Amino acid sequence: MNVFVTGGAGYIGSVCTEELLNAGHAVTVYDNLTEGHRSAVDPRADFVLAKPETEGDILQAVRAARPDAILHFAANALVGESMTNPKKYFHNNLVNALKLADAAVECGVKKFVFSSTCATYGPPDRVPMTEDLPQRPINPYGEAKLMFEKVLIWYSQIYHLDFIAFRYFNAAGASGHFGEHHRIETHLIPNVLQVALGRKSHCEIFGTDYPTPDGTCIRDYIHIKDLAQAHMLGLHPGRSGFYNLGNGDGYSVREVISMCEKVTGRKIPTVEKPRRAGDPPRLVASAEKAIRELGWKPQFPKLEEIVATAWAWHKTHPDGYPD
Numbered sequence: 001m002n003v004f005v006t007g008g009a010g011y012i013g014s015v016c017t018e019e020l021l022n023a024g025h026a027v028t029v030y031d032n033l034t035e036g037h038r039s040a041v042d043p044r045a046d047f048v049l050a051k052p053e054t055e056g057d058i059l060q061a062v063r064a065a066r067p068d069a070i071l072h073f074a075a076n077a078l079v080g081e082s083m084t085n086p087k088k089y090f091h092n093n094l095v096n097a098l099k100l101a102d103a104a105v106e107c108g109v110k111k112f113v114f115s116s117t118c119a120t121y122g123p124p125d126r127v128p129m130t131e132d133l134p135q136r137p138i139n140p141y142g143e144a145k146l147m148f149e150k151v152l153i154w155y156s157q158i159y160h161l162d163f164i165a166f167r168y169f170n171a172a173g174a175s176g177h178f179g180e181h182h183r184i185e186t187h188l189i190p191n192v193l194q195v196a197l198g199r200k201s202h203c204e205i206f207g208t209d210y211p212t213p214d215g216t217c218i219r220d221y222i223h224i225k226d227l228a229q230a231h232m233l234g235l236h237p238g239r240s241g242f243y244n245l246g247n248g249d250g251y252s253v254r255e256v257i258s259m260c261e262k263v264t265g266r267k268i269p270t271v272e273k274p275r276r277a278g279d280p281p282r283l284v285a286s287a288e289k290a291i292r293e294l295g296w297k298p299q300f301p302k303l304e305e306i307v308a309t310a311w312a313w314h315k316t317h318p319d320g321y322p323d
């Protein structure tokens with residue numbers, strides 16, 4: 001298949017691109033490199049430097065690549081930042097996504113696979129969370145992703161653009177070549193591993209008064225290669241829908257830090273801080289629907305394996321990507 005991957009220089013997109021190429025697909029990566037890194041693009045892929053805010057740039061790129069399918073990873077993805085700069089989130093994650101969906105329709109693309117998020121649910125009434133729970137986001141990041149989910153529903157009904165929207169829980173871990181390097185790192189596991197590497201003195205814990213057993217937020221961590229496998233399954237034609245991707249296990253911030261201490265064999269000093277705006281206390285997936293309908297089989301469901309692959313990458317890339 002010929003696949004157009006937006007955000008293919010970013011964390012999740014780089015690993016998916018690698019897996020697509022390993023499976024024999026042809027890939028065009030479209031990325032503006034504001035979050036991504038040129039050296040995170042698999043050299044076997046074609047690369048287009050994106051200017052999504054320029055009129056016609058997305059359509060022109062899609063038209064030139066003539067893809068069978070689009071995987072849309074490109075997005076800003078920081079819950080905290082979305083609470084202070086919502087404009088950035090609605091423009092990039094909604095307006096640019098809409099331009100891409102229009103280009104997909106215009107160019108007759110058969111499948112659109114969208115990176116959605118568990119943040120579209122907001123604090124859930126129950127866990128593990130199934131796809132039919134009400135969606136009541138509590139931050140602009142989740143709201144913008146939900147708005148685009150609704151665009152996809154209408155475009156599939158009216159323009160017959162088949163789509164799969166994966167609602168990711170917390171992506172973590174690394175492949176052998178590609179890992180997590182954000183220019184400003186806010187995510188828990190890479191921040192903790194920076195402390196283990198001696199690059200940071202301590203890790204901050206945002207909120208210790210949540211209604212959870214140890215007072216810190218609970219999340220469901222999923223290995224990046226398992227996310228990539230789900231995307232490959234999502235490429236199959238003829239099915240549209242929403243799927244959660246997680247392991248069904250919730251780990252608190254303190255438990256993640258303990259696991260990082262175990263895997264790295266290093267002590268992680270911590271400092272307790274107030275809550276971070278926009279964080280729901282507990283997000284844990286039920287991915288039964290993806291397992292049942294798509295045949296998804298996670299290969300790395302254990303947090304220890306996830307952290308171990310992240311640690312292996314951080315040790316070999318202590319400064320992340322060179323660019």
Ligand code: UDP
Pocket residue numbers: 079170186187188189191203204205206207217218219253276279
């Ligand atoms: N967190 C933390 N310290 C950090 C980074 C994150 O306590 O340095 C917490 C954060 O408040 C959230 C959880 O860890 O409760 C996971 O945050 P992350 O940013 O990794 O992912 P998110 O769930 O926001 O997508």
